[in-house]
Amino acid sequence: MKALLHIKTIAKRELTGYFASPVAYVFIVIFLLLTGFFTFMVSQLFGRGEASLSAFFLWHPWLYLFLVPAVGMRLWSEERRSGTIELLLTMPITAWQAIVGKFLASWLFLALALALTFPVVLTVNYLGHPDNGVILCGYVGSLLLAGGYLAVACMTSALTRNQVISFILSVVIGLLLILAGWPPVTQMFEQWASPWLVEGIASFSVMTHFDGFQRGVLDTRDLVFFLTMIGFCLFTTGVIIRGHRAG
Amino acid sequence: MIKVQNLTKQFGPKTAVSRVSFTVERGEVLGFLGPNGAGKSTTMRMLTGFIPPSEGSIQVGPFDMLEQPIEAKRLIGYLPENAPLYADMTVYGFLAFAAEMRGFSGDAKKQAVQRAVEMCFLESVLHQSIDTLSKGYRHRTCFAQSVIHDPDVLVLDEPTDGLDPNQKHEIRELIRRMGQKKAIIFSTHILEEVEAACTRAIIIDRGQIVANGSPQELKQKSEMAGAVTVHVVNASAAEIKQRLGAIAGARKAVIVREEPPRIIARVLPQGAAADGVLARQVFEALAQPGWKIEELHTEEGRLDEVFRRITLPDTTQETQKP
Ligand SMILES: Nc1ncnc2c1ncn2[C@@H]1O[C@H](COP(=O)(O)OP(=O)(O)OP(=O)(O)O)[C@@H](O)[C@H]1O
Numbered sequence A: 001m002k003a004l005l006h007i008k009t010i011a012k013r014e015l016t017g018y019f020a021s022p023v024a025y026v027f028i029v030i031f032l033l034l035t036g037f038f039t040f041m042v043s044q045l046f047g048r049g050e051a052s053l054s055a056f057f058l059w060h061p062w063l064y065l066f067l068v069p070a071v072g073m074r075l076w077s078e079e080r081r082s083g084t085i086e087l088l089l090t091m092p093i094t095a096w097q098a099i100v101g102k103f104l105a106s107w108l109f110l111a112l113a114l115a116l117t118f119p120v121v122l123t124v125n126y127l128g129h130p131d132n133g134v135i136l137c138g139y140v141g142s143l144l145l146a147g148g149y150l151a152v153a154c155m156t157s158a159l160t161r162n163q164v165i166s167f168i169l170s171v172v173i174g175l176l177l178i179l180a181g182w183p184p185v186t187q188m189f190e191q192w193a194s195p196w197l198v199e200g201i202a203s204f205s206v207m208t209h210f211d212g213f214q215r216g217v218l219d220t221r222d223l224v225f226f227l228t229m230i231g232f233c234l235f236t237t238g239v240i241i242r243g244h245r246a247g
Numbered sequence B: 001m002i003k004v005q006n007l008t009k010q011f012g013p014k015t016a017v018s019r020v021s022f023t024v025e026r027g028e029v030l031g032f033l034g035p036n037g038a039g040k041s042t043t044m045r046m047l048t049g050f051i052p053p054s055e056g057s058i059q060v061g062p063f064d065m066l067e068q069p070i071e072a073k074r075l076i077g078y079l080p081e082n083a084p085l086y087a088d089m090t091v092y093g094f095l096a097f098a099a100e101m102r103g104f105s106g107d108a109k110k111q112a113v114q115r116a117v118e119m120c121f122l123e124s125v126l127h128q129s130i131d132t133l134s135k136g137y138r139h140r141t142c143f144a145q146s147v148i149h150d151p152d153v154l155v156l157d158e159p160t161d162g163l164d165p166n167q168k169h170e171i172r173e174l175i176r177r178m179g180q181k182k183a184i185i186f187s188t189h190i191l192e193e194v195e196a197a198c199t200r201a202i203i204i205d206r207g208q209i210v211a212n213g214s215p216q217e218l219k220q221k222s223e224m225a226g227a228v229t230v231h232v233v234n235a236s237a238a239e240i241k242q243r244l245g246a247i248a249g250a251r252k253a254v255i256v257r258e259e260p261p262r263i264i265a266r267v268l269p270q271g272a273a274a275d276g277v278l279a280r281q282v283f284e285a286l287a288q289p290g291w292k293i294e295e296l297h298t299e300e301g302r303l304d305e306v307f308r309r310i311t312l313p314d315t316t317q318e319t320q321k322p
């Protein structure tokens, strides 16, 4: 019970921190503008003549690739740079409570940004008769995807005091996670590598596992993939932080 | 309350703290002295559970810091070096956060914040954003955070750094007052502070404890301790030096300064003389018609001199060689 309370307190502080600066609002506006631009201009949602949000979710892995590290890069690097980590970790809490609390705050923030895309849902419902179950499934997948990227950013931000380095590292890792299962790349590899190897590598890709959600298929394996990814990265964050403290 | 045994910390090949042992009981204020890089902050970081020691044990109250860190940390209030703060919060928001983390909620939380705010004189900046505070106010905000749960153990790393003279005085008084009921460790580079607030002081140099005692005891180690200084008018310096040098209990007599017509001379005692004996001998040796003694006093010894002597063994040896 105490643990949950501590996590809540830390998450609340982190969230107020976001909204105390204009960064949060700027982020949300940029996120909404970009989703709108790709969905309506690049993918031509209206011109497709189908009532679904596939054109909308299609872009999420690529948008998150840059936007999520921007949210997560300061999580631990700022804490280390300013020395507040010393305050935080000498309070009567465990390190994992702090890690989970800070992660949840950022995830909640991303969820809020995602929730603000609701006008797209209203639009397709107004224009046609989409399968709202599929749309919901897409949102769940998108949220998990954001969580996965965020956990990676959390991990890289624990590695360095420098936010820029932390950002670049998590973009690179995120890019690898996309490319490993992105059809143009896998097709290229299939020409000279055995198919099971390509498939094995692709099974580590967020693309492979996000695909099902987009089509409205809620597969436990995909769910487990993202949750494991989050768990693994947060665990690694803990190891890294302990490493710094041990000196 | 605090018991530290054989505490050692290695950063790679470098030993920052080496086999440090001490205890602090309730009602004691321990001053932590030492040159830059001596290992004061590192010791405090281990003590508060921020970094694990390479070796040694830390006991806080009934708890072992390595085995029951949460329970041990609950007893401690900690002001880290340089007073780190969340810059994007207001003073009130930050203190409320600290109180919540310490398990306060509702009215109890408000009261805890209120008490800490009064203690550290923060009313005027309560709703100001922390990144617009002056250095002294930041320090006080972080100090307030450390006392918000009225802890039994206080660990303060340079608590008066960056404060104005009035605030330095206030915080010193506060430490002294709180020290009557708590166990307090604080580090400082200001030696008067040790005399003003500490019941005991430890001097640490290159990771090792080189002196441990009450400020009085430490001052006794000073060359000056027990020396008698005298101001004489209308006398001859050579004569004074000769007469003082002839005193039985004197190791050495020196002329400190001549400000005609005044001569300031000092006699250093041979070993520890009984109170007042040397002063009387000096008075008797200089009793001569025409000579006027304006001032005569026994030196207490000076902490800064002790500090310099025991934390710079290399240079002392060099000056003693020739
Ligand atoms: N994380 C670290 N990694 C490597 N060396 C470190 C680390 N932290 C401290 N040190 C080294 O340990 C030694 C002791 O440092 P510490 O900060 O404890 O000194 P201090 O007594 O607090 O000095 P000051 O009076 O300047 O605050 C220094 O030589 C420092 O360089």
Ligand SMILES: [Mg+2]
Binding pocket: B040, B041, B042, B081, B157
């Ligand atoms: Mg220090």
